Amino acid sequence: MTNPFFEPSTLPFGMPPFADIEDEHYAPAFEKGMAEQLAEIEAITAQAEAPSFENTMIPLEKSGQLLSRVAIVFFNKTSADGDAASDALEEVIAPQLAAHNDAISLNSALYERIRSIHDGLDSTELDAEARYLVERYFTEFTLAGAGLSEEAKATLRDYNSRLSTLTTKFEKNLLADTNDLAVVVDSIDELDGLDASEISAAASAAHDRGLTGKYLITLILPTNQPHLSVLKNADVRGRVMAASRTRGIRGGKFDNRELVLEIAKVRSQRAALLGFESHAAWVTADETAQNPQRVADMLGKLAPAAARNARDEHAALEKLAGTEVTAADWAYYAEKVRAEQYNVDTTQMRPYFEAERVLRDGVFFAATKLYGVTFSERRDLPAYHPDVRVFEVTDEDGTEVGLYTLDLYTRDSKRGGAWMNSLISQSDLLGHPVIVTNNLNVPKPAAGERTLLTYDEVNTLFHEFGHALHGLFARVTYPKFAGTNTYRDFVEFPSQVNEMWMLWPEVLDNYAKHYETGEPMPREIVERIQASAAFNEGFLTSEYLAAALIDQAWHRIGVADDVTDVAAFEAQALAEVGLDNPAVPPRYSSTYFQHIFANSAYDAGYYSYIWSEVLDADTVEWFTENGGLTRENGDRFRSRLLGVGGSKNPLEAFRDFRGRDAELQPLLTRRGLN
Template identity: 40%
Template sequence: MNPLLQRYNTPFGTIPFDLIKNEHFLPAIKEAIALGKEDIKKITSSKEVPDFENTIVALERGGELVGSVSSVFFNLNSAETNDEIQKLAREISPLLSEYSNDILLDQELFVKIKTVYDQIDKVTLSPEQNTLLVKTYKSFVRNGANLSEDKKLKLREIDKQLSQLSLLFGEHVLKETNDFFMEVTDEKDLSGLPPFVVEAAAIAAKEKGKEGSWIFTLQFPSYIPFMTYADNRALREKMFYAFGSKAFKGDDNDNQKIVLDIVRLRHERANLLGYKSHADFVLEERMAESPSKVSAFLDNLLKYAKPIGEKELKELSEYARSIGGPEKLERWDISYYSEKLKKEKYSIDDEMLKPYFKLENVIDGVFQIAGKLYGLKFKEINNVQVYHPDVKVYEVLDEQDKHVAVFYADFFPRAGKRNGAWMTSFRGQKKVNGVDIRPHVSIVCNFTKPTGTQPSLLTFNEVTTLFHEFGHALHGMLADGTYESLSGTSVYWDFVELPSQVFENWVYEKDSLDLFAKHYETGAAIPLDLVKKIKESANFMEAYQTVRQIGLAQLDMGWHSGQANDVKDVGAYEKELQKATDLLPPATGANTSCSFSHIFQGGYSSGYYSYKWAEVLDADAFEFFQEKGIFNKDTATLFKTHVLSAGGSEHPMELYKRFRGKEPSPEALLRRTGMLK
């Protein structure tokens, strides 16, 4: 019996991970696809006059099982993968791609949808119904419904190739991350590293059967502290190149050809659909609307950030020389000297802050803040199955103790998990026949693990990451829509980062830090002067980082705006694109594109600018919270109603204006970062 094909007889209908084996996935996907096709057949063979309910809603509700099985599978492929799952992914992805195309290129189905769409002005629909109708119609047109048969076949072929290439891209990056390790055998090479880093490296060495030495890897909790604290410059350089050359070495894991193939196929696909470029295609469904708007937005930010970024780098360079550092700073020096200068200027560094950020306390803080703002309560539960023993599960309740959501949290790195941090869901929210089906939401991170002598103590950056992902989780948990495809985080991509980025702001506020920033040994609250220093140092090297982010966004746009199709050399093209934002000498042999998973494996192609775009929204939104008080219930209710719960039910700008009373102002971000005096 295949558990993926049964109704889950579990608390809250959660996934029975203990019962699911790898061999269940392929048959379940095939069966789910067959049932999904039957749902479509019912719509196309119906003799009724097509209307909103029997066509648009029926399509929205169809193929439910495909969604639920594939969400289990692909979440595991990101968070707990192995060779077998990766092999399955190569089989399953083309099947899903084909299934999706079977629907989007079904002429009979499109004729019925178009019939309903053509009546849009003659029927009375709610704003949410209207959005669903327009989105459904456009998704068919944007995926080739109006193409001739031969072009539809071409589109199918492209989609199949793209789904396989992006999987392969991700596999290469994960393999490169897992395969590299640097063994240190001489204790003097550990100079500068805090005890927790040394202890974790000794544990890593022991796990590899190399007791008595220390092992450093490209996993963030190992790589970032090494680059920040290791005094040995040559070893920092070695780690930098190992990280920066991932999938760029001309070997079996090389992604250069894959990058060029993905870019070419995306462009070809866009042209086939009548768009000038992949970026034009993507941005039609974004707040930013067009590549020229994105370019203008990034250029405007760069105008403010670059001169200040150059000044910050000059100051860092002079400081490094003054303490015996190199004549010329290289990329592997920035984190190291930044940390030292920050300590010098603000008498603050991660090592001073970490004792106040024990993971369990930060989680508790996040829960308390969500409680104060949105009336939520979190109760840890042990009767829900998980895919790895590290995963914790909570029931989320409202003020009346009514069930809101199930929340999974997975915090530590392991070989089967990709780097970085993300929010995802195992079940979306929707309302069917008057029943509100509540979501199952998860956040996945790669934080510093507890050691034999210390609990998991987070760096300040890890604290903001946890708040960021939890902001996304709130968007999912508080969803209150009728249709799953418009619910929770199903919003325009450059709007989706608003809930996550705005939530980071609470990390800098005394009133919220007082709730959870307590010394892990003494229980003493974080001292006021440290809170003040966190605030003062918030914009340290901010312009330099902004220029870096703009550089990544321009790299993304450069690959996808149509001028990259004849590129033969990934490294040379990247260097050319980065000229305007490179504040440091290029590092020969390092390359960003070949491991830029956001744009070549994740969903951020032509969308990396969204982080900065959403920062404008979040700075503007948080100014409103500050005006009224950061725990002001009325402001929080406005944000919950018009942003968190509304999902993608209407155009994001309309929702934002309803919350804020006006359009967002870019000045808010420049004010917050100190770039606009």
């Protein structure tokens, strides 16, 4: 069989040959890829020569290229366009890959070679990136358990295999339950408050499921759903919120409660085996936070002020409503208070946020102004789904940067949320170019109608494009450091910084134009939005902190802790920090907390967003003080932060850019927590 994965792609930039890939290609490519990499590792450890950077680290970095090619494409498919065949294969392949990774990271002979090179670093003449590569491998292998006894390693392998199966099952359950819980609406009158494009998207979604003449409100990943801010029908708002909150707890085959309990327990057992008191301690040992107490200290400082602000906001909402305001009602009445206090109605902004213009005249425009890059669409390069668009990115001097792909729309085959990943990761050692992709979940209107984005969707697009720029601009020697391969509690920083350009006057004026008339968004709307920047921050900070603290609570349990009730455990965790306000539910509850219980790698790390936001807020202050959207500023940020990828300690990279460590005050001011 001719398998398109067996050789590198010959398409421009190494674009995977999606048109040639069939379901039957994946399993043989995984099998051969794992076998090839294990043979490559065996060749390293079988050498008689003393360990050196050239005979150990270089071949280690070159190993597994076939496996990488198939894994990247396959897991992109399962997250962005999964089907029954890929779901079935993922359940089979996940434990196999866990065992394969263990066979490398727990290889005693390989670990001893790395240790030998690490111990002799001071006597070598390696450059800074090569030294850092050795340091990272040694740290990661040590934390992975490479130094354990063979008996302990056998137990560790069992834990890792079990976790790969459990987290895969959690993600599949969540996608299925989210699709199943989409809210069916019989009458257009019940959708009062939605605009024409939103109603069109709801009708189209219903039609796709054979519900002719009805309307379907699909769910996004977080607890709060976009339509809650505009739906006038309280009963429909209640149904949408109830659907969101009941994901994973309805009993039956999609119930995630037992999975949550078992995942948390197995993670605690694994941490104990590795010598840590909790999973959170094990995770943070290799993050900038260093230990869970530092995380707890920061979250603990922010939670009381956020909870206080949320209570004040709640009182204001109920005063306006003249009745009880529930979690389902919060967004609706918050928009009314925003309109009353600041004369701001974010729904009025949607006609000015036509998706194509936001992309080309907003997101791309800001990148061109800052970094000199330009974007041209490549319709000749097939992607993995008809909705996916491909753009070639070029530097000002004509140098190729890479490819950017955008998968904007929601569909039943795509998991919730928004994310960036790489289809090809740049590396000088391997001669690889770079291809990055952004995924969002914007409802798709009927054919021929414009896609109008909400304020939050525009913000999300700018955010995810910040990740894309990180992936596109990183220029490193070794594959390990490519793109966004840096500490988890640092990786959100560049994407959060990129959000600032959404409302930057020069950028906003260029893209925020009415989709029918072409008229620019009135300046007074923008000024009122900026004046209301801290509005509702009590709610937003509280819902985020609640999720981060739930994550920490699950992952600070020890092996002796016996947790049997998911809802009770979650409630207690929130009550202990004063965030148990029923009107302000956590951004994610445990049974649909994909970031930490699926394969999203944020377990014990959801704090990363606000941890990184300290750097972000301080950086936004620097840009503002230094002239904002200029090539000089962009080139500095690109060369000293984005361009280094993961090839140096990220806090050192930040100091190199900022000239000092980050300060907390800009974040407190931004979130109204002074």
